[in-house]
Amino acid sequence: MLPAAVIKAATGSGREVFVLGFEGATDPDLITGYDHAWVKLGAVGQTIKLLHQKSVEDVVLIGAIDRPSLGELKLDFRGVQLLAKLGLKASKGDDHLLSTVVREFEDEGFRVLGADEIIKPMLAPEGAITRTMPDEQARSDIEIGFRAAMRVGELDIGQAVVVQAGRVLGVEAVEGTDALLARVGTLKSDDKGGVLVKVKKPGQDRRADLPTVGDRTVAGAIDAGLEGIAVHAGHCLLVNRPAMIAMADQAGLFITGIGEPD
Amino acid sequence: MLPAAVIKAATGSGREVFVLGFEGATDPDLITGYDHAWVKLGAVGQTIKLLHQKSVEDVVLIGAIDRPSLGELKLDFRGVQLLAKLGLKASKGDDHLLSTVVREFEDEGFRVLGADEIIKPMLAPEGAITRTMPDEQARSDIEIGFRAAMRVGELDIGQAVVVQAGRVLGVEAVEGTDALLARVGTLKSDDKGGVLVKVKKPGQDRRADLPTVGDRTVAGAIDAGLEGIAVHAGHCLLVNRPAMIAMADQAGLFITGIGEPD
Numbered sequence: 001m002l003p004a005a006v007i008k009a010a011t012g013s014g015r016e017v018f019v020l021g022f023e024g025a026t027d028p029d030l031i032t033g034y035d036h037a038w039v040k041l042g043a044v045g046q047t048i049k050l051l052h053q054k055s056v057e058d059v060v061l062i063g064a065i066d067r068p069s070l071g072e073l074k075l076d077f078r079g080v081q082l083l084a085k086l087g088l089k090a091s092k093g094d095d096h097l098l099s100t101v102v103r104e105f106e107d108e109g110f111r112v113l114g115a116d117e118i119i120k121p122m123l124a125p126e127g128a129i130t131r132t133m134p135d136e137q138a139r140s141d142i143e144i145g146f147r148a149a150m151r152v153g154e155l156d157i158g159q160a161v162v163v164q165a166g167r168v169l170g171v172e173a174v175e176g177t178d179a180l181l182a183r184v185g186t187l188k189s190d191d192k193g194g195v196l197v198k199v200k201k202p203g204q205d206r207r208a209d210l211p212t213v214g215d216r217t218v219a220g221a222i223d224a225g226l227e228g229i230a231v232h233a234g235h236c237l238l239v240n241r242p243a244m245i246a247m248a249d250q251a252g253l254f255i256t257g258i259g260e261p262d
Numbered sequence: 263m264l265p266a267a268v269i270k271a272a273t274g275s276g277r278e279v280f281v282l283g284f285e286g287a288t289d290p291d292l293i294t295g296y297d298h299a300w301v302k303l304g305a306v307g308q309t310i311k312l313l314h315q316k317s318v319e320d321v322v323l324i325g326a327i328d329r330p331s332l333g334e335l336k337l338d339f340r341g342v343q344l345l346a347k348l349g350l351k352a353s354k355g356d357d358h359l360l361s362t363v364v365r366e367f368e369d370e371g372f373r374v375l376g377a378d379e380i381i382k383p384m385l386a387p388e389g390a391i392t393r394t395m396p397d398e399q400a401r402s403d404i405e406i407g408f409r410a411a412m413r414v415g416e417l418d419i420g421q422a423v424v425v426q427a428g429r430v431l432g433v434e435a436v437e438g439t440d441a442l443l444a445r446v447g448t449l450k451s452d453d454k455g456g457v458l459v460k461v462k463k464p465g466q467d468r469r470a471d472l473p474t475v476g477d478r479t480v481a482g483a484i485d486a487g488l489e490g491i492a493v494h495a496g497h498c499l500l501v502n503r504p505a506m507i508a509m510a511d512q513a514g515l516f517i518t519g520i521g522e523p524d
Contacts, residue, residue, distance in 0.1 A: 157430040168419040171433035
């Protein structure tokens with residue numbers, strides 16, 4: 001599930017991340033921004049050696065890999081051993097393959113975690129996580145913004161909008177949330193208010209990025225003079241949460257998780 | 263119909279415009295940007311004197327005015343004369359009132375034009391008005407952009423989007439089309455292409471502004487490295503058309519009017 005989201009959630013929760021890509025299977029764009037290395041699919045010994053060298057403690061297996069034919073696999077010595085454990089008839093199914101690989105990692109002293117164990121604690125809960133709560137005007141703006149963001153998301157355009165007093169000040173497309181926040185500061189009226197609403201696009205590919213809000217988002221919202229941030233509960237990653245909350249509380253900004261309206 | 267659109271269409275077609283506002287009836291925001299004066303509703307003699315002073319040739323009556331009671335009307339001498347012509351029983355209906363007022367202006371040597379006579383020649387026709395025509399990729403981007411802009415317009419957010427190779431680069435909200443164009447220049451890929459699509463919002467108030475494209479829009483599209491501009495045929499005002507077309511033709515940019523898709 002969601003390789004990019006797992007990497008982002010892991011780094012966002014303060015973990016040091018080392019990403020191992022499989023040549024010909026992993027999307028280079030996914031990992032080039034992180035400490036990483038490339039290995040061949042059958043190079044089991046090399047893989048384990050690299051993980052030890054990097055003092056890796058927890059391993060998460062993510063992303064689908066098309067099962068190569070035995071002829072394509074470039075097995076190293078350890079790879080041959082593992083294949084023997086799997087049984088030469090590799091037709092026993094993916095679960096058998098996966099559990100054998102997991103046991104192999106565990107035997108080497110690594111803890112194998114599910115992607116959900118990394119992601120779920122990072123997802124926004126419902127309700128405010130800051131001392132400040134949205135007032136009535138803000139709740140109305142959040143509702144308008146949520147609906148607008150979902151409609152814009154359906155068109156696969158972007159994930160975020162900014163609303164003030166019922167008026168959509170800005171819509172995010174490819175420029176990203178930081179650029180959206182940078183421009184709404186000059187577009188909003190001097191009145192109080194203004195809310196950033198960020199949601200997961202309704203049709204979003206499961207392997208695509210989850211919407212993310214972090215301390216940079218909070219700083220941008222404060223600079224823009226907004227009153228708060230509303231994120232899609234259960235679908236939006238909150239990274240560097242303690243820093244976010246401290247910064248928001250100091251500025252009197254609210255951050256709240258919102259469920260789908262009825 | 264559409265006071266703002268008429269004023270914009272008139273100036274956009276090269277006319278010098280003088281706007282007369284009626285105290286308590288005309289929205290000040292509508293006219294403050296133009297050469298204008300304020301009169302009381304019953305000050306008929308003063309109104310006509312002002313129009314002569316400004317060497318007005320053509321008069322367009324626009325905007326609904328709630329009929330005041332006779333007691334509220336501050337009639338000047340000419341106003342009393344006009345009221346006599348109307349017949350004291352002002353219950354004969356608005357058409358009678360309007361045609362009497364029109365005749366009064368005509369008797370003074372002004373030509374009275376309908377709002378449509380000003381606006382219609384300014385509306386975008388269907389098809390390309392430039393030498394360059396949209397190619398296949400551009401036509402596909404226009405279709406995507408038209409659909410996206412209409413959806414965004416339904417939410418009363420904005421009128422314009424920019425699309426390149428099927429990807430919506432930017433959505434206009436309150437920042438306006440010029441600001442949208444200014445930012446997509448840095449967001450588009452270096453590949454050829456990119457189209458600005460501008461439409462009338464589906465639910466747009468009849469008195470609200472019509473979407474407008476002019477030479478500044480063309481300059482912005484050229485600076486952003488776009489390939490063309492597609493406007494809602496029959497709904498979008500083209501101002502300074504000769505300058506627009508000359509500028510676009512020199513840069514190899516297309517400008518085309520598009521009807522609603524089937």
